[in-house]
Amino acid sequence: MRVALFVPCYMNDFHPDAALSAYEVLKRHGCDVVYPRNQKCCGQPFLNNGMHEEASEMADIFLSVFGDFDYIVSPSSSCIGAVKYRYATLEGGERFDSLSRKSYELCEFLHDIVGVENLDFQTPFTRKTGLHDSCHAVRELYLSSPSELNIPRYSKVEAVLSRVPGIEIVRPQRDECCGFGGGFSVMEPDISVMMGRDRIDDHSSKGVEVITGVDASCLMHMEAIARREKRNISFLHIANILAGREKGDIRL
Amino acid sequence: MRAFTDHPTEASRFVSDGERAHWHDRALWFVRAKRDRASETLPEWERLREEAHRIKSHTMKHLAWYLRLFEERATANGIEVRWASDALEHNEIVASILREEGVERVVKSKSMLTEECGLNPYLQERGIEVVDTDLGERIVQLAGDTPSHIVLPAIHLKKEDVSEIFAEHMGTEEGNSDPVYLTVSARKSLREKFLTADAAITGVNFALAREGAVTICTNEGNADLGVAVTKLHIASMGIEKIIPSAQSLGVFTRLLARSATGQAVTTYTSHYSAPEEGARMVVVIVDNGRSGLLAGEESPILSCIRCGSCMNTCPVYRRSGGHSYGSVVPGPIGTLLAYSRDGERYSSLPFACTLCASCTMVCPAKVPLHDTIYRVRKSAIETPTYTGKRKALSLIYALLRYRPLYLTAMTLYGWAVKYLPRNLLYSGYNVWGRDRDMPEPARRSFSRIYDDIERREDG
Numbered sequence: 253m254r255v256a257l258f259v260p261c262y263m264n265d266f267h268p269d270a271a272l273s274a275y276e277v278l279k280r281h282g283c284d285v286v287y288p289r290n291q292k293c294c295g296q297p298f299l300n301n302g303m304h305e306e307a308s309e310m311a312d313i314f315l316s317v318f319g320d321f322d323y324i325v326s327p328s329s330s331c332i333g334a335v336k337y338r339y340a341t342l343e344g345g346e347r348f349d350s351l352s353r354k355s356y357e358l359c360e361f362l363h364d365i366v367g368v369e370n371l372d373f374q375t376p377f378t379r380k381t382g383l384h385d386s387c388h389a390v391r392e393l394y395l396s397s398p399s400e401l402n403i404p405r406y407s408k409v410e411a412v413l414s415r416v417p418g419i420e421i422v423r424p425q426r427d428e429c430c431g432f433g434g435g436f437s438v439m440e441p442d443i444s445v446m447m448g449r450d451r452i453d454d455h456s457s458k459g460v461e462v463i464t465g466v467d468a469s470c471l472m473h474m475e476a477i478a479r480r481e482k483r484n485i486s487f488l489h490i491a492n493i494l495a496g497r498e499k500g501d502i503r504l
Numbered sequence: 505m506r507a508f509t510d511h512p513t514e515a516s517r518f519v520s521d522g523e524r525a526h527w528h529d530r531a532l533w534f535v536r537a538k539r540d541r542a543s544e545t546l547p548e549w550e551r552l553r554e555e556a557h558r559i560k561s562h563t564m565k566h567l568a569w570y571l572r573l574f575e576e577r578a579t580a581n582g583i584e585v586r587w588a589s590d591a592l593e594h595n596e597i598v599a600s601i602l603r604e605e606g607v608e609r610v611v612k613s614k615s616m617l618t619e620e621c622g623l624n625p626y627l628q629e630r631g632i633e634v635v636d637t638d639l640g641e642r643i644v645q646l647a648g649d650t651p652s653h654i655v656l657p658a659i660h661l662k663k664e665d666v667s668e669i670f671a672e673h674m675g676t677e678e679g680n681s682d683p684v685y686l687t688v689s690a691r692k693s694l695r696e697k698f699l700t701a702d703a704a705i706t707g708v709n710f711a712l713a714r715e716g717a718v719t720i721c722t723n724e725g726n727a728d729l730g731v732a733v734t735k736l737h738i739a740s741m742g743i744e745k746i747i748p749s750a751q752s753l754g755v756f757t758r759l760l761a762r763s764a765t766g767q768a769v770t771t772y773t774s775h776y777s778a779p780e781e782g783a784r785m786v787v788v789i790v791d792n793g794r795s796g797l798l799a800g801e802e803s804p805i806l807s808c809i810r811c812g813s814c815m816n817t818c819p820v821y822r823r824s825g826g827h828s829y830g831s832v833v834p835g836p837i838g839t840l841l842a843y844s845r846d847g848e849r850y851s852s853l854p855f856a857c858t859l860c861a862s863c864t865m866v867c868p869a870k871v872p873l874h875d876t877i878y879r880v881r882k883s884a885i886e887t888p889t890y891t892g893k894r895k896a897l898s899l900i901y902a903l904l905r906y907r908p909l910y911l912t913a914m915t916l917y918g919w920a921v922k923y924l925p926r927n928l929l930y931s932g933y934n935v936w937g938r939d940r941d942m943p944e945p946a947r948r949s950f951s952r953i954y955d956d957i958e959r960r961e962d963g
Contacts, residue, residue, distance in 0.1 A: 259950050259951075261904060263950065264949045264950045264951055265914055265945045265946065265949045266943050266944075266945055266946060267946070268946045268948060268949055268950035268952075268953055269946070271950040271953075272950060272953055275954075275957070287950075287951075287954045287957075289951070289954075292904055292905070293904040297897065297900060298897065298901065299878075300859060300878065300881070301855075301881060301885055301893070301897055302880075302881035302882035302883070302884060302885040302886075303885060303894070303897055303898075303901075304882060306897070306898070306901045309905070310901075310904070310905075338878075341878070341879065387858065387859070387860040387861055387862075391860065391861035391862065391864070391865055392861060398862075398865050399540065400540070400817065400862060400865030400866045401550065401865055402543050402544055402546070402547075402549035402550055403550065426533070428819050428860075428862075429819045429858045429860035429862070431819070431858060432858070433857070433858030433859065433860075435855065435893070435897075436855065436857070436858045437936065438935045438936055439512060439855050439893070440511070440512050440515060440820070440824075440855070440856060441512075441935050441936070441938060441939070442512070442515060442516045442519045442520075443512075443515050443519060443820055443823050443824050443856075445938075445939040445940065446519055446522075446525065446823050447819055447820075447823065447858075448940075450529070472943050473940070475943070476936070476940035476941045476942070476943060477939065477940050479940075479941040480939060480940055480941045500946070502946065502947075502948060502953055504953070504956055504957065504960065
């Protein structure tokens, strides 16, 4: 099973620990993981801002780098969402259909392809953990049941995370957006910050010590607010918890 | 009313009163939660949404045929049908009918279409008094304000605000903000208006083509009361209000109130298929730009049944308030309606959205709201307002595309975050940094770490 690891551009520089964790988790579960060296941004910033020409070029690069692998796995639901569903909105978007079928968010891959029963996480995690449901994970990739829909309740992310020994998972009151939204965070700073703060408050009110999630971008946004406000709450990408790796730890 | 600048500016103003913004958010989330519970009472909920979507898409595809059928059947029932190509023609038609009948006072139930057409000021300038009879709209009208929500027009006002408005305009007790007292006072005052009115204007929720009838849903019975006590009923509807028949109506009435307020059904769901004896009923069918949408990528918005659930669930709307959209209909559907009408004026609205997709998930007619917002950004980014943003994104593109440039930029950024004095790093130009710390890049990127992994695995 040839698996290509796609590391979102900002994670490469800001959260290499989480990328490394994703790599390790896949490796430990028997995947032949490769990190293709010539990978670049998936083009999401351009897609979401209507700049389809630029997005098209990034998408073509993505296709040329990842097209030949059996699976493409990434510790980010928003980037995978862009590849799976937004590339199709580009002119001649059919050429990306094959990518769409084999792209997976990390937890989704562990759940659907590796299988929950085969998951083996060694390192216990004992801090009270709030699970942030990011929009693309819930309402685009359907990694969990959106609260808006009248369908049976499930969460692939929680199913995966709960295999970590000793973990206590807390769900917030709302599965609401954190307010990052890429360009939204700087075009609508006031609403963006209020949304992020509300998410933090929601978790805090339930005694959460660490907020986790499948998207580093949401966590980065909330952490930036929490730091400014000197909140007593920390943030850790879900891959780190699965790999038993502390934040910022990049020792091999 | 203030002139509309752009969404971020208007939103800032609303959020600056943090307590009110939070109250607004909680009030509407409460409605959203009620909607969730109501939807859960129907195991067939998702199938109903699918069915509504199917019926609406079908009707829009054969719109001309259904509209003609409606006209034929309604006319046979004794209803007069008039056509208006735009807002002005609509207002002229209404005004001329009112003049014919010598009308001096009109009672009007809630109609977003008449708001869209600016009917109230048009009639008032011509000496006809218009009284909004929906409680929320009445509050807004007395305050000289505009609705901030299509189902809950006065949701931006607290009961204390209402108390002040009523005290000023209706002479109620100052400082008494008891909701029951205020509602009873409004009811008394409105009752007098009803009894002295010469005509009733209503909106239309659904127009039934096969029956040639219209259905009007209210919680206050104000539409029915107006029609009952006057001899002239003018019902204004957009061309998209048409559905095939009473048979399909059941799908929509089951979805509408549950989606809007979490009620099983609106308190009054009234069907008007003919005028009372000796009375006149006129249906004015308005295009006002709608037919232009039929062929384009914004066409799905014509399936909207105006339940307001996309507003209640929108995390931006709940915090920025309805007036921040600067148009009659706010929120996700309002963004698309306004943008399709005037792309330059409303170019900020498609970006007042995180693409969280919650609107699309609650929409009873399955309008792909966030997907359509995503799509229209392609033209919105080309408007003059976003020249700067386009340039910034082009720069980011260049960085992402050419590795050496990117690495230099990251080094510079890392250096700035680490060594720049705080007041420089967090100067006024740093929009992100006003209320947020800057994230620090790691000492080594993952691609560098991967070099070591490869070396180790090879060795």
